[in-house]
Amino acid sequence: MLPNGWEWCKLEDIVSFGGGKTPAMDNKEYWHNGNHLWVTSKDMKCSHITNSLMKITDKALEIMTIYERGTLLVVTRSGILRHTLPISILETPATVNQDLKAISPHIKDLSEYLYIVIKANEHFILKEYHKDGTTVDSIDFDKFKCLPIPLAPITEQRRIIAETKHWFTLIEQINQDKSDLQTIINQIKNKILSLAIHGKLVPQDPNDEPASELLKRINPKAEITCDNAQYRKIPKNWCACKLVDICSFLSRGKSPKYSEEDKTYPVFAQKCNLKDGGVSLEQAKFLDPSTINKWNEVYKLQTGDILVNSTGTGTVGRTRLFNTNCLGNYPFVVPDSHVSVVRVLKSICPQYVYAYISSDSIQRYMEENLAGSTNQKELYIGVLENMHIFLPPLAEQYRIVAKIEKLFSSLNNIQKALEV
Structure with a gap:
């Protein structure tokens, strides 16, 4: 049951789809001094595109399609599909390789809203639209085109986008803080080992x-x-x-x-x-x-x-x-x-x-x-x-090991808690 003013539709009803290819890698006319971005599945990192993109030439562009800013890119064929559905929105015009599909909304304002809907359905898509019998993980694109989209009024879409961005920002900050804490924990472990091998972790016993x-x-x-x-x-x-x-x-x-x-x-x-x-x-x-x-x-x-x-x-x-x-x-x-x-x-x-x-x-x-x-x-x-x-003396060797294990156990518990 949708709220008043909302409507169900299929993804294919409100967008057009495109694809890409890989120009011949041994043809210098396609690659030398290129200036058009070319995105591959390896460039798609869950929810963003890497900055280190290859570029194709004007000559290569003759056999390619360049997609405008605001186009959604979705990986539909790649080993990285096992755990996540990489999807992102182009910030600058670019071409793509054969592992990606370009989704161009008929109304450009729909891009961010569709990104949220598709991302929210990530697990459903990976599970229900998985294409069997392929050598690499693939999505059945015919099924994907029919993904049900709960279409909200444009003003509500904007409110949803604003609220989602707010929470995404908080989540990204939390993830960054967790990453920073993981780094600090590893640094502490290294410091513990350094103290241990220099006789500074446990007291010496003259006996x-x-x-x-x-x-x-x-x-x-x-x-x-x-x-x-x-x-x-x-x-x-x-x-x-x-x-x-x-x-x-x-x-x-x-x-x-x-x-x-x-x-x-x-x-x-x-x-x-x-x-x-x-x-x-x-x-x-x-x-x-x-x-x-x-x-x-x-x-x-x-x-x-x-x-x-x-x-x-x-x-x-x-x-x-x-x-x-x-x-x-x-x-x-x-x-x-x-x-x-x-x-x-x-x-x-x-x-x-x-x-x-x-x-x-x-x-x-x-x-x-x-x-x-x-x-x-x-x-x-x-x-x-x-x-x-x-x-160290043998007895101290064992005291050092016991201290390391105790300290590492506490740090490992913190690391496990960060993974939740």
């Missing part, structure tokens, strides 16, 4: 066995540094040594032969070190069973192993702590050659070493010592072996 004595006992061959001027700022009972000196295993994985059929033995790859934290074998490939004998027992990942992505711009240096809980029913998992494994000696707390390697200063150290080309950065195992680590 603790000095780290140098611990290291002599577990690795008599270790090169221990206590009085070097570079390390004088660390607490008295701490010492500095190389990472390799406190490890029972420090190595990259191997290049596996994969099986397309057998799903018994997963291989841990960089994508298993999840971007948002933790590890998962959901995206793991599987080892050819005939090659199992080539993998020594030492390569089977253990709880407490520290896994470091060691190739690839954007992922190299990502560090996660492994736990066999993620194996489920798998008997074991081995790392591929793009992941380095840091397995510390039994008398060293792996969670402390994980926190150390995760800290900003050590992440910078790894980044500054990468090798390879821009597109394929490499973290050689020697960089990890020679990494200097500030080692």
